[in-house]
Amino acid sequence: MQAFIQTIIDKHEAAPVRLLAILRDIQAEYQHISAATIEILATALKLPRTQIISVIEFYSFLHTTPTGKYDILLSDSITDRMLGKQNLMFYFASQLKLKIGELRSDGLVSLNNTSCTGMCDQGPAGIVNGYALTRLDRPRIDAIIKLIEQHTPVKQWPAEFFAVSDNIYQAGLLLQAPIKPGDALKAHFQRGAQNTLAEIDISGLRGRGGAGFKTAMKWRFCAAEPETERYVVCNADEGEPGTFKDRVILNSYAHQVFEGMTVCASIIGAEQGFLYLRGEYLHLYEKLQAILQERRESALLGNNILNQGINFDIEIRLGCGAYICGEESALIESLEGKRGIPRNRPPYPVSQGYLNKPTVVNNVETFLASTKIAVHGGQWFADVGTEQSQGTKILSISGDCAKPGIYEYAFGVTVAQVLNDCGAYDVLGIQVGGPSGTFIDIKESQRKLAFEDLATGGSFIIFNQSRNILDIVKNFTHFFAHESCGFCTPCRVGTSLLKKQLDKITEGHGSAGDIVALEELCQLVKNNSHCGLGQTAANPILSTLQRYPERYAEKLKDISYEPGFDLDASLETARHLANRDDAGAHLTQVEED
Amino acid sequence: MHKTITIDGQEVPFEAGQTIMDAAISADIYIPHLCHNPDYQPHGSCKLCTVKVNGRNCSACTFPAMEGQDIQNHSADLEQDRLRITQMLFVEGNHFCPSCEKTGNCQLQAVAYYLKMHDNHFPHFFANREMDASHPEILIDHNRCIFCNLCVRASQEKDNKNVFAISGRGINKRLIINSKSGQLKDSDIDINDCAAHICPTGAILIKGTGYQVPIGQRIYDQQKIDEVSLAEESKDHG
Ligand SMILES: Cc1cc2nc3c(=O)[nH]c(=O)nc-3n(C[C@H](O)[C@H](O)[C@H](O)COP(=O)(O)O)c2cc1C
Numbered sequence: 120m121q122a123f124i125q126t127i128i129d130k131h132e133a134a135p136v137r138l139l140a141i142l143r144d145i146q147a148e149y150q151h152i153s154a155a156t157i158e159i160l161a162t163a164l165k166l167p168r169t170q171i172i173s174v175i176e177f178y179s180f181l182h183t184t185p186t187g188k189y190d191i192l193l194s195d196s197i198t199d200r201m202l203g204k205q206n207l208m209f210y211f212a213s214q215l216k217l218k219i220g221e222l223r224s225d226g227l228v229s230l231n232n233t234s235c236t237g238m239c240d241q242g243p244a245g246i247v248n249g250y251a252l253t254r255l256d257r258p259r260i261d262a263i264i265k266l267i268e269q270h271t272p273v274k275q276w277p278a279e280f281f282a283v284s285d286n287i288y289q290a291g292l293l294l295q296a297p298i299k300p301g302d303a304l305k306a307h308f309q310r311g312a313q314n315t316l317a318e319i320d321i322s323g324l325r326g327r328g329g330a331g332f333k334t335a336m337k338w339r340f341c342a343a344e345p346e347t348e349r350y351v352v353c354n355a356d357e358g359e360p361g362t363f364k365d366r367v368i369l370n371s372y373a374h375q376v377f378e379g380m381t382v383c384a385s386i387i388g389a390e391q392g393f394l395y396l397r398g399e400y401l402h403l404y405e406k407l408q409a410i411l412q413e414r415r416e417s418a419l420l421g422n423n424i425l426n427q428g429i430n431f432d433i434e435i436r437l438g439c440g441a442y443i444c445g446e447e448s449a450l451i452e453s454l455e456g457k458r459g460i461p462r463n464r465p466p467y468p469v470s471q472g473y474l475n476k477p478t479v480v481n482n483v484e485t486f487l488a489s490t491k492i493a494v495h496g497g498q499w500f501a502d503v504g505t506e507q508s509q510g511t512k513i514l515s516i517s518g519d520c521a522k523p524g525i526y527e528y529a530f531g532v533t534v535a536q537v538l539n540d541c542g543a544y545d546v547l548g549i550q551v552g553g554p555s556g557t558f559i560d561i562k563e564s565q566r567k568l569a570f571e572d573l574a575t576g577g578s579f580i581i582f583n584q585s586r587n588i589l590d591i592v593k594n595f596t597h598f599f600a601h602e603s604c605g606f607c608t609p610c611r612v613g614t615s616l617l618k619k620q621l622d623k624i625t626e627g628h629g630s631a632g633d634i635v636a637l638e639e640l641c642q643l644v645k646n647n648s649h650c651g652l653g654q655t656a657a658n659p660i661l662s663t664l665q666r667y668p669e670r671y672a673e674k675l676k677d678i679s680y681e682p683g684f685d686l687d688a689s690l691e692t693a694r695h696l697a698n699r700d701d702a703g704a705h706l707t708q709v710e711e712d
Numbered sequence: 713m714h715k716t717i718t719i720d721g722q723e724v725p726f727e728a729g730q731t732i733m734d735a736a737i738s739a740d741i742y743i744p745h746l747c748h749n750p751d752y753q754p755h756g757s758c759k760l761c762t763v764k765v766n767g768r769n770c771s772a773c774t775f776p777a778m779e780g781q782d783i784q785n786h787s788a789d790l791e792q793d794r795l796r797i798t799q800m801l802f803v804e805g806n807h808f809c810p811s812c813e814k815t816g817n818c819q820l821q822a823v824a825y826y827l828k829m830h831d832n833h834f835p836h837f838f839a840n841r842e843m844d845a846s847h848p849e850i851l852i853d854h855n856r857c858i859f860c861n862l863c864v865r866a867s868q869e870k871d872n873k874n875v876f877a878i879s880g881r882g883i884n885k886r887l888i889i890n891s892k893s894g895q896l897k898d899s900d901i902d903i904n905d906c907a908a909h910i911c912p913t914g915a916i917l918i919k920g921t922g923y924q925v926p927i928g929q930r931i932y933d934q935q936k937i938d939e940v941s942l943a944e945e946s947k948d949h950g
């Protein structure tokens with residue numbers, strides 16, 4: 120064991136910033152990171168053991184106790200559930216004869232839930248030993264169980280189990296007419312760095328990751344920092360449930376993403392870039408590595424790019440299952456091999472990012488757009504969209520529609536148009552921008568997708584009239600509680616309290632005062648949390664409470680207060696001990712009057 | 713000339729590099745806080761110090777003071793949120809003040825008094841947490857840890873050690889100890905370490921010193937936390 124671990128440490132140059140990669144490799148070999156391994160790593164990396172333990176405990180895909188030789192996770196996104204995930208999960212568990220969340224006693228297999236894996240257009244989805252599974256159904260699960268019981272290595276499983284389709288139904292400025300590798304860089308060098316930056320400015324491009332900060336301004340701030348060691352980071356964490364467009368962009372447009380990063384690097388003066396790829400997209404890793412290598416061999420990456428005397432390279436770092444690592448400062452912490460805890464700001468990443476050096480963090484789609492703009496100029500982009508939201512937006516559409524997949528629209532498109540194009544019918548409402556966005560009712564379908572109306576990072580989940588709003592809200596609320604990093608009190612405790620309070624109501628134990636308490640708690644978490652996760656975690660409740668108060672009210676009991684626990688049930692042990700079951704040994708939940 | 717910010721209508725001078733909390737302490741203005749201690753790097757996690765800066769919520773202990781800021785500190789809304797955040801800390805762990813040696817000297821309890829907390833408001837988590845009584849001189853009761861991170865910082869910044877760390881994620885967050893066994897007795901903590909004395913609650917206690925001061929005569933039995941805190945913290949930093 121020691122020899123293997125030493126090889127892994129050497130492979131990663133004993134660099135503490137690569138701790139996640141080291142832990143991933145060890146986990147893949149031994150299905151966990153043992154106490155003995157932690158000791159070896161602590162010595163080799165010169166880190167306190169507590170830092171290694173705390174990193175393992177932070178990320179969902181790392182464990183201090185063994186998972187199965189076959190570790191299976193099912194995506195617990197609302198869209199997976201709408202496709203029958205819960206039944207499949209119970210079926211899976213019963214056929215494997217194990218409990219969800221546990222390791223089977225023979226150590227062969229473990230089964231658990233995981234947050235949205237970004238396959239909402241081809242779910243129910245899962246992950247086996249890190250690799251994405253799509254389109255699960257009973258026959259496929261039967262086949263998987265057989266492979267497991269026969270100890271067939273995952274590498275030898277049928278390729279169709281791992282097939283991931285792009286499902287691009289509508290292409291616009293970004294997805295049409297891909298440019299040839301190198302063309303954007305050539306145009307950029309010809310024009311000159313400052314002029315390309317001016318074009319990006321003219322384009323009006325705003326960040327596609329959700330917050331919508333002006334890209335040219337971010338690059339300019341970074342370039343203006345006195346510190347000259349600077350970094351470019353591409354945020355491919357894509358953890359927002361219902362979002363999968365970055366997966367498709369990286370699968371089919373990766374050259375243009377890397378080229379956008381290189382353009383950025385030459386403008387801000389960075390020599391090193393990172394692609395932070397969510398662990399769920401491990402299936403893209405080798406392919407992306409090959410593209411990076413191809414670019415190095417074509418002088419598009421590495422030393423003296425296109426003979427311009429510019430040096431820049433890109434390293435891919437994989438995440439390990441943590442939605443919070445999409446938040447840019449948490450992402451940077453994670454890149455440094457630490458727990459993904461959002462930093463205090465200021466300072467912002469543009470002045471103190473990776474290793475406290477000036478760093479640009481942009482979304483995958485933002486870099487793709489930058490490449491296109493570098494070729495076609497800013498006006499080409501600005502001519503499309505609305506005044507405050509120039510250009511196009513790539514949407515990930517899932518849920519109740521005929522053609523879930525990728526759709527690119529000019530900003531300003533109405534929700535109705537989108538619904539029509541993807542074949543949605545009998546629609547109840549749409550979750551725009553994922554759980555952290557807004558739930559809108561079908562009555563609002565004339566609203567526009569744009570920063571000035573419905574801002575979105577791309578998630579667009581459609582629900583038809585057969586869906587239960589409270590089930591949806593419950594799934595999202597549990598998601599945030601699971602993903603809260605735990606740094607600040609309002610989000611750490613608050614998201615768990617929201618979960619408790621919502622469950623109390625949906626399970627029929629709520630009374631009138633409980634809705635008031637729920638709403639008050641929502642505001643508290645929203646207004647006092649440290650980062651965007653906590654600040655938006657109450658959105659699913661707030662936006663549905665506003666639109667469908669009756670759905671909540673229906674669940675309430677006709678009393679003014681009910682305790683959050685079952686009084687009578689809690690007396691069961693006492694009854695058992697006293698060997699009594701008469702009326703006097705029971706309590707009603709509340710005094711009737 | 714000094715630059716100034718305004719806190720609840722009062723002009724407060726500040727120097728470059730100071731946070732809002734620093735400026736407030738220097739001006740004898742109390743902003744409730746638990747994870748902050750002016751002797752250590754600001755952390756910004758408890759969120760008790762949330763103030764409104766030009767209408768936006770910010771953590772006073774980490775947010776830099778900047779010319780022209782109009783800051784609200786004592787408003788009914790902010791105090792209500794602080795009360796709720798304190799109640800969150802109470803229900804998250806297991807805090808039984810009457811049976812805790814720290815009662816009367818505990819900052820969590822004192823902040824609760826200050827915010828006029830009369831109940832826990834939220835349902836309890838009844839978290840299953842342990843005690844570590846392994847060390848001959850120092851006791852850890854994880855039930856009372858509020859994750860202020862002060863022991864972590866004290867050990868790193870003052871003791872030049874690394875005895876404590878925060879692990880886990882979300883509501884499963886936990887304090888861990890840097891020793892092979894995970895127990896305090898096998899760590900390199902020393903009774904004279906700052907880390908052994910910094911805990912604002914009763915999570916880290918020194919053995920053999922309990923009840924030397926009778927209940928009723930302890931710090932916050934006599935004085936409110938705003939007065940104690942300002943007296944303590946502005947003497948070194950004012
Ligand atoms: C909880 C949380 C998760 C986020 N996840 C992502 C993500 O997966 N991808 C992304 O690009 N931005 C994400 N963001 C936004 C980033 O913090 C950041 O604004 C963005 O990467 C900047 O790039 P852009 O300007 O190109 O949008 C997230 C923010 C928060 C608060």
Ligand code: SF4
Pocket residue numbers: 443460461602603604605606607608610611648649650651652653654
């Ligand atoms: S808001 Fe939530 S996710 Fe963000 S820092 Fe606080 S605990 Fe962490």
Ligand code: FES
Pocket residue numbers: 744745746747748755756757758759760761762771772773774
């Ligand atoms: S005192 Fe500022 S966040 Fe805790």
